[in-house]
Amino acid sequence: MTAPAHGLPNSLPRPPGELQQLESVWEPPKGWRILSAVNNTWIGLFYVGAALLFLVLGGILALMMRLQLAVPENDLIDFDLYNQLFTMHGSVMMFLFAVPVVEAIGILLLPAMLGARDLPFPRLSAYAFWAYFVGGLVFFATIFFDVAPDGGWFMYPPLTSFEFSPGLRSDFWLLGIGFIEISAIAGAIEIVVGILRTRPPGMTLDKMPVYVWAMLIVGGMIIFGFPPVILATALLELERAFHWPFFIAEQGGDPVLWQHLFWLFGHPDVYIIFLPAAGLVSMIVPTMAQIPLVGYRWVVLAIVATGFISFALWVHHMFATGMPHLTTSFFSAASMAVAIPAGIQVFAWIATLRRGRVQLATPTWFILGFFGIFVLGGLTGVMLAVAPYDWQVHDTYFVVAHLHYVLIGGMVFPVFAGIYYWAPFVSGRPLSERMGKWACGLMFGGFNLAFFPMHISGLLGMPRRVWTYSDTLGWDIWNLLSTIGAFVLAAGFFIALLDLLLHLRPAGKVNVNPWNAGTLEWLPLDNYGVRSIPRITSREPLWDTPSLREEVDRGQHYLPNTVTGHRETIVTSPIDARPEYLLKLPGPSWLPVLAGVGTAAFFLFLTVKMFVASALGGIVALVSIFKWLWKSEPAPTAKLYHIGEGIELPDHASGSKSHSWWAMVVLMLVDGSIFASLVFAYFYLWTITQGWPPAPFDIPSLSWTVGCALLWSLSSLLFAIAKVLLRKAASRAAICGVIVSAILCVIAAFATNMHTFTTANVQPAEHAYGAVIYALLAWQGLHGVLLALMGSYTIARLIAGLLDDRRRNTFDNTRLMWHYSVAQGVVALAVLQVPRLFS
C-alpha cells in the first residue's frame, strides 16, 4: 500500500465513509451493556464515580465519629463501633478513595492528554476497576455486620494478630486491602506503559505535560511502594492463619518489622496521592493564568526528586519507637529535605500566577483553597520531621490535623478543582459556577473549622483514636468546633457532588475548550478520542498552533481513520516518541467484569473461610483472564499501514518493542520488590535475633541447596533452548517437549527445595526464623505454579498455532518471567546460606 507522502496538516479531502467506519468501530455498547465497556474513557468515568462514592461513604463514617466526639463522655457510639469506624474511615479513604481516585483521573485524562485513542491495556483497566469496585463495596459492607476491622488503618501487630484480634475483622482488612492493592498495581502498569508507549508522535519526554510526568513517577512509586505492604499483609495473614510468628516477640519476631514494611509503603503512598494532585495544579494554574508554567524543568525535577526522597522518609512515622539518635537524625533530615521539592512547586505556581492574569473561576478558587491548606499542612509537616518535637505530637490530634491538611488540602482540593476544570471535557459543558463557588467556600471554611482546632486539641494532649474523653482536660470546645466544621465541610461536598449529579452528562462528542487551555485533552473528542493524532512540537500545542483543533478535527493529522478495521492506536518509542507500530485494541467485553468479580470473590470468600466458593471465584477469574488473553495477540498481517505523512507502520511488534514486553518488565519490578521486601524481612529479623539461625534450628542443607539451584538453572537453560528452537522454526513437538522439560525441572527444583526444608530442623510456626524462610519457600512455590501455568499456556498457544517466531509475545513474556523466577529462586537459596559465612 503506497500513499503519497504529504506533510501535516494534510489538507487533502478525506475519503467518504472513513469517519463512519471510525465511529462504528469505537461505538460504545448501548444501555446497561455499557458496563462491558473497556475503553479508558468509560472505565475512567466509572472509576472516578466509584472513588467519589467511597469518599462519601468514608465521609459518613467520619461524621459519625465527629458526632461521638462532639461532647465529652458521649454515649452515642460505643467503643467497639467507634474503633471500627476510625479503622474503616482511614482504610476506605486511603485505599478505596485516595489511591483509586488518582489512578482513575489518570485513566480518564491520560488518553486524551496523550492524543491516544486509548491506553494499551483497556481490559486490564476494566479488570482493575471491577475488582476494586466489587471488592471495595463488600469490604465496606463489613461495617454493617459488625465484622469491620478495628485495628486502626495501619494495623499494628500484635494488636491485629490472632491473639488480640481473634475473629474475622482483621482478616477482612488483610485480604480485602491486599487485593485492592493488586488492583492498584494493575492500574499503575496501564498508566506507566501508556505514558511511555502511547504518546503522540513528537511528544518527547521534555514536552510531556507536568501531569503526565507526575503520573509516570507515581506509577513508578506504586510499582515499588505497594510491594512492601502486600508482603506485610501476606505475612500477617500467615501469622493469623498458621501462627507463623513474624511479629511475635516471644518467638523471635518483631512487631516493628511490620511498621517498617508498612511505612515503607505508607510514606511513598502519601506522595502517590499528592503528586498527581500537584500535577493537576500544574495544569490548571497555567491555564487560569493563561501563561506557560514557570520553571517547567524545575517542577519536573521536583516531582522526580519527591518520588525518590519519598522512599527515604518512612522512619519518621516511627520516631517514638526508640530509634538510635543517628537514625532519627538521618530521617529527620530527609523528611525536611522533601520540603524543598514541594517549595519549588509552590513557588513555580506562584510565579506563574504572577506572570499571568488570573481568571477567578471555580477551579481557581479551589486552587487557592489548596494553597492555603496545603502550605499550612506542609509547615506542620516540617514540625513533625523535627524528631524531638515529634515525640510530643506523634499520635495526637496534631498529627490528625496535619495529615488531613496535607491530604484534603493537597489532594482533595486539587481533585475538586480538577472536577470543575475538566467537567466540560467530559460533558461538553461546565458545571454550575454558583454551586461550585458555594461548594468551595463551604469546603474551605468547614475544613479549617474542623481541622485547625485539632492542632490545639492535640497540643492539649489529646491522643488520636480515642472514642471518648474526659471533660476535665479542656478539649471540649475544640472538639465541638471540629464537629461543627466537619458538617460544614460535608455540606460543601454535598453541594459539589449534587452539582455533578445534576449537571454532568457524559457526552460522546465533545468540542469545547472553555478555559482556553493549551494541552491536547481539549482537542475535539468523540468515542474514538481525537479524530486524528497530532504531531507535537511544543508543550502547549493548542496555544502554539491555534489552528490545531480544527486540523485535528478535520482529520488532517495522523491516523484519521481505522486502517486495520479494528480499534487501534499508535505505539511510539518511549523516549522520543517516534511511531513504531499500530496496536490493535480489544473491544467491549464482559470478561474483565467476570474476572474482576471472580478475583474479589476469591479473596473475600477466602476471608470468611468458604473455600469452595472461593475456589469457584478463583476459577472464574482465571478462566476469564485466559480467555481474554487467548485473543490478545491477533495474527500479524504482513502489510504496512499508512498513518499519514508517508509513515507506514506494521500492526505488530515483538520483543522489547512490544508494549506487552514493557508491561511484563513492570510486573517483574513489582514482583522483585515484593521479593526484596521479603529478603529485607529476613535480614531484619537476623539483626534482632541472638544467633542466626537461632538455636536449635538448622540452615537447610548446602548440598541439596546446590542441587536445587542447578535444577532451577537447568530449567532456565531449557527455556533458552526453546527460544533458539522457536527462532529456527523447529517442530512444535520439539519446542513443546523442551518447555515441558523446563516445567518438570521447576517442579523438581521446588521438590528439592521442600526436601531441604523438611529434612532440616526448622518449622514455620515455632520461630520467626522458620517463618521467614518458609515464607521464602512459599514465594518460590507460588512462582513455580505461575511458571507451570504460563508454560502450559504457551504450549497451548503453540499447539493451537497461535505462536510462531513472529507472533511470540506470549513466549517472550513467559521467557522473561521464567528467567526472572529462576534468578529469584537462586538468590533466595543463596540468602538462606548466607549465615554459613558468619558461623
Added chain:
Amino acid sequence: MSVTARIAIGWLYLVLCGCMAPEGYEPHVPEGDPRQGREVLAELECGVCHVIPGVPGARGRVGPALADYKRNVYIAGRYPNDPDILTRFVRDAPSMSPDTAMPAIEMSEAQARDIAAYLYSL
C-alpha cells in the same frame, strides 16, 4: 368551663406546644442549687454506679437509674421520697439502710442538698 372553651384551649395547646402533659409533684430542696448539684455529682463520680441524665459519663448500672427521680415514690424501697430524707440518704446511705451497697460518701450537708436539688430537677 364550657366544652367550646375547652376545645379552643385544646387548639391553643396543640399550636403552642404539641402535647403537654400536666405537671406533677415538684419537690423543693431549701437552699439546694441544682446546677451546683450536677457539678458535685460529676466531681464525686456518682455516675460509676448510676445513670444520671446530664452528668457526663454517668452510665453505671450498679445502682438504680436516676432519671425522673422526683417521680419516684420511695427511696431505697423503704423511705418516702422527700427532700430531707433524700438529702440524708445521699450522704450516708448505710446509716439509714444498713444492708445497702451504697457507701457513705464524704460530702458536706450543702453538697448533699445540691445533689438532691439536681436529682429533683430531672
Added chain:
Amino acid sequence: MPSWIHKPSWVHKPTRKIVLLVTGAIALVLFGALGAAVVLLSGAYSTAATTQHFKITHRLLDAGLRYSVRASASDIQAPILDEPHKYEQGAACYRLHCAQCHGAPGIAPDEEGRGMLPIASNLAQSAREWPAEWLYYVTKKGVRMSGMPAWEFRMSEESLWSTVAFLTRLPSLTRAEYAQLSQYSAQLECESAEGAEMQASEDRTKIVFRQYACHSCHRIEGVVGPKSYVGPALVEWSHRKYLAGTLPNNEENLVRFILDPQAVRPHSLMPKLEVAPAHARQMARYLLELE
C-alpha cells in the same frame, strides 16, 4: 371540578381521579387525627365515671363482647355440669368472688360494684341467654376495659366449672333458694389457682406479671401499664448489679426476693404477694433476659 384546584398539565384524566381520591383520603385522616388530638388535649373527653357512655358506644362494646366470646369459646367443650355438689361448690365461689359486683337473686351488688362503669351485668340474665362455654370463657379470661378480671389465675379449673355450673342454675333460683344455698355454701371453700399449669412463653410471663399486679408499682419492659414510680423500673435488668439495693442480681436471689421480700429486707415496702414459686422463677428469668 372546583375552580381552585389547579389542573397540572401532566395529570391525565383517570390519574387525576385517583390523585384526588388519595389526597382526599389523606386529608380526611389528617383532619380526623387532628380533631382527636384537640379533643384529647383540651380535656373535653371526660373520664369521670359519672358521665355515661354514648348509647352507640355501649351497644358496640356489648356486641363486640358477644362476637369475641362466641369466636373464642368455639373450641371449648363443657364437662358434665350436673354432677352432685358441683353447683353448691360453685355457689361458694360465687358468693366469695362474684356477688360483690354482679349481685345475686334478691341481693344488690356491694357499694364498689354499684358505682362501676360499665356496670357489671346481672348474671341471671346472662346465664339464661349464654351457653355454659361462653360463661366459662368470660369467667376464665375476664373482660378488657371493664372491671372483670381473669379468674384463671385466681380459681382452679375445677372451681371455674363449678361456678359455671352454679351460673346455669342461677336464673331459676328464688330469693329464698339462693339465701339457703348461700348459707349452706358458707362452709365450703373456693379452690384457688395455686399450681396452675405454666407455659414458659414470654407472653405468658407478661400475663403473670400483670396478674400479680406487678405493673401497678413497677414499669416493666414489655408490659403495658401505668408510668408507675413506686418501685424501681424493671428495664435493662440483666445489666443491674444489685437487686433490692443489696443482693447480687441473679436468678436465685431474684426468686428469693419476689417470694418473700421481707425475708431479705425487713423494711422493704414491697408486699409479699404469695407468688407461686414457678411464677417467681418465670419472672426472674424474664427480667434477667432484658438487655
Added chain:
Amino acid sequence: MSEQHVQSVLHSAPGSGAELLEELGMVLYVGAALIFVVVMGLLLHAVFSRRLRASARAWVIGGGIVFPAVTLFVLLTYSLAVGSAVSALNSGTALQLLLNCFGIDSNARIPPPLPGTLRINVVGKQWWWEVRYRAADGELRNVPLANELRIPVDEPVELMVSSGDVIHSFWVPSLAGKVDMIPGRTNRLVVRTSEPGIYRGQCAEYCGGQHALMALYVVAEPRERFYDWLRNQAQPARAPTDPFLRSGYDAFMQGRCPECHTVRGTPAEGTSGPDLTHIGGRHSLAAGVLKNHIGTMAGWIAGSQDVKPGNLMPDSEIHTGSQLRALAAWLESLE
C-alpha cells in the same frame, strides 16, 4: 481532688525535657506562622495583581530551593541540639551536647545510667500500667505498683518501658515526649522536673478496645516525701483494724479477687491484675479513669465492665451490698 491535672504539651513542668520541647515548639509555631503569612501574601498578590515579571530563577530557585534549604538547615541543627539535650538530660555535658548535635553519639538517647539513679520499670498492659520500682534504700528491692508513678523533684528518673501484650506508648506531655512500649523491647526515657505537681499521662498508641481509658498520673514530690512514700510502698499491707474492715478483707479473700491481684502480706498473690497493696493511696482507679474514693471503688468492683467494657476484670457478682461496702472500705484503708 483539687490538684490541677495537666496533660498538655503547652504546660510543661519546669526543669523537664518537655520544657525544652515547648520552647522548640514556640520557635516552630512562630516560624511557621511567619512563613505562612508571607507565602499567602505573595500568593494573593500574585493572583490579584495584573501581569508582573517573575523570573524562574528568583522565584523557583530563590523561594523554592535556597530559602527552604537555608531555613531547614538551621532548623535541623537546632532541633538536633534540642534532641540531644532532651535525651542527655542527666549527663548533659557541653561536649556531649556538641557531639550529639552531629549525631556522633548514637547512644545519646540511651545514656548509661548514673550510679544511684532511680530506675522505674513501666509495663503497658491492656489497659493499665504495671509499675515496678527498684528502690535503693541500702538494699535493692522490687516494689510492684500500678497506674501511678511518683518521682522525686530535681532528680533524673530512668523509666524503662516495655509491654506485656500489644504496643502502647508512654506519654506524659508535661514531662517528656512519648516513647513506645513494644513487646520484646525495652525503651528508656529519662524524666525530670523541678516542680512538685501531678501530671497526667495517657497511652498514645492505639492498643485496642479501651485505648481511650488508659491514663496514669505522675506525682512529683520533694525528695524527702518521695523516699518516705517509697519506703511505705515497700511495706506489706496493714492488717484490718476493725470488724467492718475485717469483713471487707474476708469478702476480698472469698471472692475471685486473689486470683488476679496481689496484696502483699496476705495470701492474695495473683499477678495478672494490678498490685493492690497500697491502692488506697493512689490518685485514681482503673488506670486514670476514676477518682479514688470508697464510692468509685465500690462502683468499680461491682460494675467494672460498665466503666471500661472489655477489660479483664469481671463484675464482682457475688458480694452483697454490705460486703461490697466493706470490701471497698478495706481497700481504701490500704494507704
